[in-house]
Amino acid sequence: MRTIDIHAHLMPQCLWKTVDAGQAWYGIRYEPGAGLGATVRDGKRSPIQTPKLRFTPEERLQDMDAQGVDVQVISIHTPFFGYDLDPAQGRQLARDVNDEIAVMTRQWPTRFAGLATLPAQDVGATVEELERAVRVLGLKGAELDTVMHGHTWDEPQFLPLFKAAEAMGAVLFFHPQPQDNLMLSQTAQYGLANSIGVPVEDALVVATLIFGGILDACPDLKVCIAHGGGPACFGMGRLDRGWQVRSEARRYIHKPPSTYQRRLYYDCITNSEAALRFLIDQVGVDRVVLGSDWPFVQWEPSPVAWVQGLQSLTPEEKSKILWENLAQLLGL
Amino acid sequence: MVSSRLSCYHLPNTIGNLAERTVTFASLVFGGVMDACPDLKICLSHGGGYTCYGIGRMDRGWQVRAEARQRITQPPSMYLRRFYYDCIVYTEQALRYLIDTVGVDRVVFGTDWPYDMEFDWPVSWILSLENLTQDEKEAILWKNLERLLSL
Numbered sequence: 001m002r003t004i005d006i007h008a009h010l011m012p013q014c015l016w017k018t019v020d021a022g023q024a025w026y027g028i029r030y031e032p033g034a035g036l037g038a039t040v041r042d043g044k045r046s047p048i049q050t051p052k053l054r055f056t057p058e059e060r061l062q063d064m065d066a067q068g069v070d071v072q073v074i075s076i077h078t079p080f081f082g083y084d085l086d087p088a089q090g091r092q093l094a095r096d097v098n099d100e101i102a103v104m105t106r107q108w109p110t111r112f113a114g115l116a117t118l119p120a121q122d123v124g125a126t127v128e129e130l131e132r133a134v135r136v137l138g139l140k141g142a143e144l145d146t147v148m149h150g151h152t153w154d155e156p157q158f159l160p161l162f163k164a165a166e167a168m169g170a171v172l173f174f175h176p177q178p179q180d181n182l183m184l185s186q187t188a189q190y191g192l193a194n195s196i197g198v199p200v201e202d203a204l205v206v207a208t209l210i211f212g213g214i215l216d217a218c219p220d221l222k223v224c225i226a227h228g229g230g231p232a233c234f235g236m237g238r239l240d241r242g243w244q245v246r247s248e249a250r251r252y253i254h255k256p257p258s259t260y261q262r263r264l265y266y267d268c269i270t271n272s273e274a275a276l277r278f279l280i281d282q283v284g285v286d287r288v289v290l291g292s293d294w295p296f297v298q299w300e301p302s303p304v305a306w307v308q309g310l311q312s313l314t315p316e317e318k319s320k321i322l323w324e325n326l327a328q329l330l331g332l
Numbered sequence: 333m334v335s336s337r338l339s340c341y342h343l344p345n346t347i348g349n350l351a352e353r354t355v356t357f358a359s360l361v362f363g364g365v366m367d368a369c370p371d372l373k374i375c376l377s378h379g380g381g382y383t384c385y386g387i388g389r390m391d392r393g394w395q396v397r398a399e400a401r402q403r404i405t406q407p408p409s410m411y412l413r414r415f416y417y418d419c420i421v422y423t424e425q426a427l428r429y430l431i432d433t434v435g436v437d438r439v440v441f442g443t444d445w446p447y448d449m450e451f452d453w454p455v456s457w458i459l460s461l462e463n464l465t466q467d468e469k470e471a472i473l474w475k476n477l478e479r480l481l482s483l
Binding site for chain 2: 152208239
């Protein structure tokens with residue numbers, strides 16, 4: 001059986017070559033030290049969590065083989081979105097990253113597909129780079145943060161991006177940036193910003209796309225949300241009630257939010273079988289796709305084995321999640 | 333928490349309340365309060381928010397992050413049945429999920445009266461649910477609280 005993984009991160013070789021030579025890559029430096037060292041930006045250290053972040057494409061392929069993953073859809077590791085750079089730097093960062101991802105997809109066309117990063121701080125440049133990524137480089141769409149440097153995606157200036165993505169048939173994969181998580185303002189303890197904050201950010205972008213009218217404005221837009229969309233679908237009942245009783249929730253949408261949840265795709269990183277079963281029962285198995293969060297999650301032994309081992313899913317459901325849905329969505 | 337991201341569409345309530353309730357659970361558990369006070373009786377509103385649905389990720393965090401194991405030696409899922417949860421989850425599927433995760437003896441009746449987010453006919457809603465047994469409905473509607481509050 002084929003397997004296609006939509007949620008796989010890249011810390012690009014162009015970044016490593018630059019920082020290992022002692023230079024800054026768009027304001028990011030590398031400091032060796034305890035463990036695997038850390039990247040540093042504006043005085044803030046981010047430890048390198050796994051040696052796999054240095055993997056060459058060849059090493060990545062070996063790891064994929066060990067995991068039983070045939071195809072990875074590669075996207076930038078989220079701290080490197082670069083939305084806070086000045087627009088010219090942001091454009092160049094995006095070009096560098098997308099060119100590297102494109103080389104990987106051309107050299108190993110049966111093993112890698114790609115999602116671009118976009119200079120979202122400049123919407124005009126973003127649309128241009130998405131066009132280049134899809135029509136010239138052959139990437140499948142783009143990965144976006146769940147917010148854009150303090151802005152939310154329902155702001156009117158971003159609509160041209162969604163219209164362009166819709167017109168191109170580009171897939172937009174939303175993934176929060178853990179370093180900029182809404183929980184960090186409340187607590188940095190116990191790792192809660194990752195275990196609670198990240199899925200809440202996922203749920204908020206689902207809500208933004210729905211309540212902000214983006215899915216209505218762009219009925220053919222293809223969107224996938226990381227981490228199963230967080231608890232968005234679990235909490236749809238409360239979202240529906242809010243829509244019923246509060247006019248601010250009905251500002252742009254005239255149907256309850258639950259009627260939109262089957263418009264999105266969701267990766268299968270729900271951290272429990274019960275939660276995955278719930279998600280499948282809410283949105284339909286056609287909307288759930290394989291994701292691994294490579295290289296940050298140590299699956300035992302692999303995300304593919306996890307899905308295949310689930311007792312409450314039929315073989316047909318597993319097949320859809322493991323490859324059929326993404327083969328259709330991405331034209332693979 | 334949610335207001336720091338966006339304050340519209342009533343999301344600070346419809347997502348924010350549930351996120352905050354999850355943080356309540358997590359703070360009490362990861363912070364060692366439930367260990368320090370083994371007989372403490374806590375009820376979490378709004379079905380405990382995202383707690384029961386997101387417990388898998390919290391367990392994962394406990395496994396892989398040392399800072400999550402500072403004060404507790406068991407994963408957070410081991411503490412789910414230390415709490416009570418009201419039934420304000422709005423859908424039968426979510427209520428069934430809550431019951432299956434924490435046990436029906438931990439789920440109690442709540443309405444959120446008199447706020448506009450409350451159910452129109454909360455008792456009727458429980459009674460109408462097809463995927464709950466009569467025993468489960470009675471446990472939620474009065475038996476669990478009669479026991480908990482010694483009524």
